[in-house]
Amino acid sequence: MQIPGSLLNLTVKVIAESLDMNALAVVAGRIVHNYDFHRQTGFSENLTIPRQVAARQFVSDIKKAGLFLKLVEVLVHLHTAGHMGRSYPIKDLRRIISSLRELGIIYDKQNSIFVEDPSQRRTKNWGTLLEGGEYSFALLRLDIVGNSRLVRQYPEDVIQSTYADFRAMVQDAVGYRNGRIWSWEGDGGLVAFFFSNKNLYATFAGMDIVNRLYLYNMMQCRLDAPLGVRLAVHGGMFEYTDNEEDIKRIDVVKKVIDIESTYTPPNSLTVSNTVANHFCKSMLQQFSPVKGPGGTAYYNYSLRWEQ
Numbered sequence: 001m002q003i004p005g006s007l008l009n010l011t012v013k014v015i016a017e018s019l020d021m022n023a024l025a026v027v028a029g030r031i032v033h034n035y036d037f038h039r040q041t042g043f044s045e046n047l048t049i050p051r052q053v054a055a056r057q058f059v060s061d062i063k064k065a066g067l068f069l070k071l072v073e074v075l076v077h078l079h080t081a082g083h084m085g086r087s088y089p090i091k092d093l094r095r096i097i098s099s100l101r102e103l104g105i106i107y108d109k110q111n112s113i114f115v116e117d118p119s120q121r122r123t124k125n126w127g128t129l130l131e132g133g134e135y136s137f138a139l140l141r142l143d144i145v146g147n148s149r150l151v152r153q154y155p156e157d158v159i160q161s162t163y164a165d166f167r168a169m170v171q172d173a174v175g176y177r178n179g180r181i182w183s184w185e186g187d188g189g190l191v192a193f194f195f196s197n198k199n200l201y202a203t204f205a206g207m208d209i210v211n212r213l214y215l216y217n218m219m220q221c222r223l224d225a226p227l228g229v230r231l232a233v234h235g236g237m238f239e240y241t242d243n244e245e246d247i248k249r250i251d252v253v254k255k256v257i258d259i260e261s262t263y264t265p266p267n268s269l270t271v272s273n274t275v276a277n278h279f280c281k282s283m284l285q286q287f288s289p290v291k292g293p294g295g296t297a298y299y300n301y302s303l304r305w306e307q
Contacts, residue, residue, distance in 0.1 A: 003068050007099045008059055008286045010092070011071070015055040024054060026083055030074045031067055069105065069114040069128055070095055077112065109274050111195055124180050126194060129240045135194065138202035138235035138275065139252060140179065141260040142170060142209070143188035145228035163187065165216065166227065173208040177201040183244045188229070190253065199235055199278040206231045206269040207286075207301055212266055214303055228266035232259040233275050242248060259298060263290055268302035 117128030217226035287299035
């Protein structure tokens, strides 16, 4: 994200007027390891660095490292929670936050991070994740059953329209829950969820798609038989990357693909025990147990009708 010079200058001014060098060292320590103000500014160890100089150099280094949003997050925390029992009011912090809002970046109080405003844009990293940074995600995998057969059986315009309907269905269900499509290959893809209720958001999105598919097949499907889709949800910690080929090599991604392809009947959703552990009892009752590898319990959701 491009940070305008006016915002950088404002941040330098806010830091220089609000924090002494000890407090600025605390801020630096929460963002980068062993940041050395004397080395970075060129001042010898026996000289005192002017706060304005230290603040300008620090903000410049942080901006170059792509950590500007992290810096403001730390300032917000210092302003609201202080440090070691001492309060640190940050003058004009609201102006920095307002400037970010004008750039389409908003503060998520629940998770204490800055993210892109979804009403303005939607990128894979929510405008905040760093390449190589380790985060916890919930992943929703989707795949149309018998894609090769369908492509051979139906005219291209029918297939393209049907698959476009499916993608629109997915975009609506996951966009409502702040998910991001990480990869899409026409007949399916991978969707990521990042925020605190990510396992539930991913599962609800999958359940929503299963329900929408039923209505779509009843009322709109252009095919002679219902469109079949398998869905799965699994989650875990891994390093974020924007490269789709690298994403395929991630163990958590391989796992959710295996759950979808091996343990999921058409037009249903299977979730791993890692995800199901976040369900309440009434939520879990909507799912049927599925025997996974080595006796692992998975859980499957499909539309069921009372006899």
